[in-house]
Every structure is written in C-alpha cells, then in structure tokens.
Amino acid sequence: MESILRADRRRWWRPLASLIGLLALGGAGAVSAEEAPPHWMAYAATAGSELQQRLQQEQNPKVQRVLAWLQTHPQVPTPLPVSLWIAADGRISKLEFDSLGDAQADADLRATLQSAPLSSAPPADMRQPLRLGLVLQPK
Template identity: 70%
Template sequence: MASAGNKRTSRRGWRPLAWLLGLLALGSASVSAQDAPAHWMAYAASVSGELQQRLQQEQDPHAQRLLAWLQEHPDAPAPLVVSVWIAGDGAISKLEFDSLGDARVDADLRAALQATPLPAPPPKDMRQPLRLGLTLTQ
C-alpha cells in the first residue's frame, strides 16, 4: 500500500522473455531454442531466473537505480536484450547490451548482473553467449 508521500504506487519486477529469445549463440553460429539440448535450456532458464532476481534486489543500489530509471523512461527498449558469456567458475566474464543512453544506468545494469558468480557453471558443451531478453513488468 503506497502512502501519499511514497512515489512507489506499484511493485514492478523483471521477468524473462522466452528466456533465450529463441537463441543460444556462439559467434555467428546460432542454435534455435527448439533445437538446443534440454540441458542447455535448463541451464539458460536457471541463469535467466538468477539474473531476474538480481535486478529485483531491494538492497542493491545498482538494481534500484536501474529500476527507477526504467520507470522514468517508459520508452526504453523492451525487452532489454543482454548477451552473457559465463566462465567455467560461473562468473559472468562478459556482458553485452545496447546502451540505454545513460552511462550510469549502463554501469548499474552491468554491476547488478555481474555482482557475483552464478550458482553453477555452464555445461561444458554449451554454446555461448546466452542471449536473454528481460522485460520490466507491473
């Protein structure tokens, strides 16, 4: 319940969009989600869920600034497409996305997503990067 002094009138959160946008890519080669092995898809779903949680962390100032910025900019790209490379220890070794047009917001997105290693490393045979689409929801 929002008070009169509280700008937040609804809780918004992130959800994955087709958790891979249909692609697992390696360089210019890609594999459709329909053709990807089940263990790749299971891992991608796990990563998507983890990144979604990171973007909803109320105690993370990076995530909160990003959320506030997106709420103030309803014309921001949707979904927010990120390409993620994951090292053998589960750390996100590389992260690419189109700039949101604000260097601080881009840095907050990067910091929130790369804060800690993922709970599990990728399958050894999995192609990378994972292309994930994240959408802000009401």
Template identity: 45%
Template sequence: MNGHGNEDGEARVAPRIEASMRQWARSLSRRVRLWAAGLLAVGALAAQAEEAVPASWIDYAATTGNALQARLSEGGGDLVTRLHAWLETRQARSATPLPVVVRLWISPRGTVERSEFGSLGDVQADADLRAILAASPLPEPPPEDMPQPLVMQLTLQPNPDFDADAAPGG
C-alpha cells in the same frame, strides 16, 4: 461534501476498496511479470535451429534467467535502487516496457565475465545493469558443451512493489 465522506463526516468505503484493488493489481502484476520476459536463444543455437537443443542447456538458461530476475527485481543496494529510479523516470515519459537483448559470457565458475546489450539510452543505467548482471556468481556454472554467449531478452520495467526508500542503501 468533500468526496471522501458525506455531510455527517462518515468515511466512504469506496476509496479504501479502490486502494485495496490497486494494491492487489500491483501484486498480481509483479507476479506475472517480474523482470525477465523470457529466453530468446542460447548463443550460437540460432544457426543450429534445426538441431535439437539439449535439455541441460534449456535448464541452465531457465535457472540463469530466474537468478537474474531475482537479482534485478528483488535485490537491494545502490545499483538496483538507482536502476529502479531510472526506470521510474523513464516510465513517466513512456509506458512501453524496455526490451533488452543481453549476451552473457559465463565462466566455468558461473561468473558473468562479459555482457553486451544495446544502450538503455543512459550511461549510468547501462553501467548499473552491467554491474548487476556481474554482481555475484550464478547458482551454477554453464554446461561444458554449451556454446556462448547465452542470449536472453529482459523486459525492463519498474516493479510497482519496489520501494527505493525501504531498500538497503536507499
């Protein structure tokens, strides 16, 4: 008996159920934690913590976070494919997600003009993340009165549903 059937050659149901459960778990995991872990702060707001943060700043940070999350987790192309491949390689060495504090300076047109973050430990991964963040304009420009930079924390981890071979350019 080979573990996948009995002596009569009948297939066991357990491997199919296990595969189905793994697929469901990956899907749930993706929905729970795509890429952006959450907003840390909005630029100079840390110094003004006791003051109320305008709703427009909070809304903008959420919109920006969602746009970047989609860009990082669902985007195609060589940059995203290469970054995901690097994350998969890193995941093999360390199961700990990689938190990255990103500071973004966003133009009145909604383009990321500058980004700063601590090195990911790989020059190419740093360049790819920087290019992905600035790849296209954000859905809307920042509120005129919002101080910059916009500071966000991203948790970079492989997306279990990402298929580099199926991605454009992959």
C-alpha cells in the same frame, strides 16, 4: 518521499528475465531455443531466474537507480537483449547489451548482473553467448 517511491516501484514494475535463445559466438552455428538440448534450456532457465532475482533486490541502490531510470524512460525496448558469456566457474566473464541511453543506468545494470557468479557453470557443450531478454512489466 523515498519510501513512497520505493513502494511505488514495487507496485508498478517487476523485472523478469525471459529466454530469447541460445546463440553461438558470432552468430555462426546459431541454435534456436526450440533446437537447443534440454540441458541447455534448463541451465538458461536457472541463469535467467538468478538474474531476475538480482534485479528484484530493491534494497540494492544500483537496482533502485535502474528501476527509477526505467520508470522515467518507458521507451526502453523490451525485452532488452542481453548476451552473456559464462566462465567455467559460473562468473559472467563478458556481458553485452544495447545502451539504455544513460551511462549510470548502464553501469548499474552491468554491475547488478555481474555482481556474483551464477550458482553453477554452464554445461561444457553449451554454445555461448547465452542470450536472455530482460523485461520490465507491471506487477
């Protein structure tokens, strides 16, 4: 039965990270995606891709639980806005998103996204937080 569920998840859902925009702390001095310098956008695209890859690791039990929960709760808003504060070593030092409505799903999503540092540090002049939208859509 579990293998059927696992195959079904692969067929129907694929997590995607999409850039919503880059915002400064507290919203003051916000910069839209259209106004952001190209090197900020390149970093945001790379970070989004890395997070997307984490959410596609279906062998990870935390990812399995998040995907299973989302399949049974299609009312979850998409894209789910996620705010990331990224330290100089690439570690996600702070992560905020609206609750999915389930403490375990929230904890699993948080642990998955913060499971390892990003491959590179953000540009020194990039405003934070970095805002991404996590989207689930059919494959």
